[in-house]
Amino acid sequence: MIKKEKIFRTTKEVVKTARRRKNSSTRWLQRQINDPYVRQAQAEGKRSRAAYKIIQIDEKFNIFNKGNSVLDLGAAPGSWTEVALERAGGITIAVDILEMDDIKNAIILKADLSDEVSSDLIKKLSNEKFDVVLSDMAASTTGHKQTDHIRTQALAELAALYAVEFLKPGGVFCAKVFQGGTHGDLLNDLKSNFKSIKHFKPNASRKESPETYVIAKDFKG
Ligand SMILES: C[S@@+](CC[C@H](N)C(=O)[O-])C[C@H]1O[C@@H](n2cnc3c(N)ncnc32)[C@H](O)[C@@H]1O
16 A cells, blocks of 8 residues: 555656655656656766757857867856867866866866856956856746746846956857846847857757757857
8 A cells, every 4th residue: 555655657767756755856856767868968977967958059059169268157067067178178167156076177166156256266267268158057946937037037147247258259158048038138238249149949958947048159349
């Protein structure tokens, strides 16, 4: 008799709800187990499935060129940074508010990017500007659609400020934004600073996730 365990049945793997595990955690686990990108990431030794998002973005938009320098905002656990090093390989700085394990050839900075001093900390690490600024920054979701939208939008706006401050003329900015893409002040800002602005949701971005990505090319400087 099933009393304290509820069993989730799908056509794929089955995850049991343990006594203290919330239904949302069970759903997360279920999704992880059945996600082909999670399996691929494990098989290929990637730090997270997010690697395939930036790989698919690069395959479509050619954001990395050999030798490019990259500033990766909201970089933990580091799979985008590793892809950037493989595909570009210039000076690469990875910033996150969280602790990150070392990545060979990357400079890792633990900092809150919403804190004004963070920009000076980045400048201390490199006095050169960057060819590419990436931002996969995300706040933990609340489940409240509007709140999540506002928080993601705020992080995308913050990332755009860093892009304008740190990109070389001709540089590329790629950032996570909320479904529907950039709009309002952020879109106007990008339009005045970049020659080309595209939105793209890579296959590796889960369909149910409200995220999409903006790819802004050719920074006017
Ligand atoms: C989706 S994860 C990034 C995954 C990463 N692209 C990868 O491939 O491994 C989003 C990250 O944004 C970071 N983040 C959110 N707000 C931040 C802030 N204000 N300053 C620095 N990092 C932040 C989070 O700590 C989190 O690690």
